[in-house]
Amino acid sequence: MKTTECDIVVVGVGGQGVILISNVIGKAALKAGLPVRGAETHGMAQRGGSVMNHIRLGCEFGPLVPAGSADIMLALEPAEALRYGHYLSRDGAALVNTYPVLPTTVTTGKSKYPPLDEILAPLRKICRTVKTLDATKLASTAGNPQTMNVVMLGVLSKYIPLREEILIESLGDSIKTKYLEVNRRAFELGKGEV
């Protein structure tokens, strides 16, 4: 029996705004009258570590998405998409920003960062849909590369059972008014990619 309506994992690098968009989605679910559960990784924002958040729409159980069950993975960084790829269900969709962030293990020469197709190939074997885009470039087009997470939110809006207006309203509640316009542009650009 189903215990949740839609399980999402949001992955990326600390500082990319994973927690912000997880909260936007969660608050939107609340506005839509859905029970919602989420789990966060704290402390990595300044330290560039790997981050995974869970969001469970229409769920009243624990906050963790069981591995292999995520309906959607929203990946703000490609390597992180693969690192957490095993959370996706076979029928799931991976939405992946292709712009890489090099970890210190790479910049100091200890490890290599794999080429994009080597990251995407195994991901395509795990789940049904893999949608890729350079969200960082789109965010620059919107006017600020830091809105990359909101570009990805725009992409996500086409895949989840929450109305766009509620997501935008929730976004407005979560950011300063002076940034609202550039974020709305970022959202639209992301939405337009689907």
Place this chain on the structure above:
Amino acid sequence: MKEYLLGNAAIARGILEAGAGVVTGYPGTPASEIVESVVSFDQKCNLHVEWAVNEKTALEVAIGASWTGTRAVTVMKHVGLNVAADPFMTLAYTGVSGGLVVIVADDPFCHSSQNEQDTRRYAQFASVPCLDPADPQEAKDMCIYAFELSEELELPVLLRPTTRVSHARADVEVEEIKKRNSNPEFVKDPARWVMLPAHARPRHTELLKKQDAIKSALTDLPWNRLVLRGDVGVITSGIAGLYAEEAIKQLEADISILRIGTFPPPDGMCSEFLEHVTKVMVIEELEPVLEEYVERSARENNPDLKILGKRTGHIPREGELNPLIVRNAIAEMIGSPLEEVPALRDAEEILPPRPPALCPGCSHRATYYAMMQAFGKDAIFPSDIGCYTLAVRMGTIDTCLCMGASITVGSGIRFGGEERDICCSIGDSTFLHTGLPGLLNAAYNKARITVAILDNSTTAMTGHQPHPGTGFTVTGERTKAVSIESIARALGADSVETVDPYDVDATIEAFKRAKECPGLSVVIAKQSCVISALRAGVRRRPFVVNSENCNGCKKCVKFGCPAIEFDGETARINVLCTGCGVCAQICENNAIEVVVD
């Protein structure tokens, strides 16, 4: 009205809705946001909120407040209770007046901790009740109830969320924040508050007598839930209950379930459950606290009961549980097919690790570089808990045990007979937490060591909280800013120097002088945390590599700053550069320059 709240914010709501008058704590993941949320929810500063110097201090302050009849709460992470254990144990004897809730956040899997101890053992040790929430709503409701229970029993009450409750989010019902009753008075009663042996003995007897009252108070609470179905069952503690409920629904299995949220567990409900089932699995994180209780209870109520759990190897004793582990454990018990546990496998080979690292421009990286230059690889580097522990890859972190241990362990390494140079490192907040006695001990008992105090004027790792060296309280009010340099001198160090770690040569020279000092030497590396500086509006010009002068020696790359990359031939500085200028000083070819526009 519902709000989408972080578990810790929900607990903060509970504290305010219960009308607490004093809130104390020390930062520690996953508890820190509780105190910060109290501050942000209570804008009118109606209550006394403080970051105390350490957890023992925090608990003692809360105790004093409780003894005036004011509701008080103290907040810490699990290992913080070790620091506060001295007052905590005797507090159970003296008891409380105003309700006192001790909130201790456990961290199964040690997401951000040096161990994963189980706070329920402290409840057993001290003979006080403990509430174990499964989600943010329970955490809030239990917090409010904990004050009532504390006043009814005149005992402290433990509330122990875990990481997956404290850092979970859920839709939570919030109520009005109550104005607190204010008639504070410390009523003299030496037989209660003065724990001389003659007073302590009867208080112990009193505490033991209260155990029945504790059990009776916990009997009818909504967080102990009994659902009888088939003759196979699960008994769960805290969040494991939610994982089990989900598994039972998914498996569509006819399984009885007893969810426990209080310690001690309710005897009547448990015996009713144990008499109903023939086989049971106890599912809880960390220690087999509930499992041991079930075993003892079964001896009386159902000696033929088959009990599965940690002792039988069905549930792990270390790490955290998750929905898949619990589902498979239950499936195995009832003979249903198991779900394959998906894992990274091949992907792991091609993905570079992404551990958390010191920020671009972090002053600790500069300090440790200079320390290594002065002391060399062969020296010994005891260290401590903070952002700086992330420098382990620089070779300057040889030990990390618990708060404040670097100086004392360093002294012990010297007294044990080690002859090589010893340079301990400790952060400013950690030093003020429990480093002070260590430095005093090193001076008094004559330890020939160097102590580097990394003073970035904040408690960074846990979220940039203020401390007594910063001159600000948790509410942002100005207060005394103590001088770490004066403290080091007063505690008896033979030499104390303060340097700016962004000045590489000066810092290396200071460490060299400290190394030669025949006694106890202290070097204070003083430079604002780069994140604090950025937030305060400090902007430095970034640096750039002049690729003509760069010979590809990679000295700057090995320094390890995330802003420095190597493109195969020459080094390159990326957009993360904060302009600290340290790499430019390290470069031997004058190939790194400040950007001029």
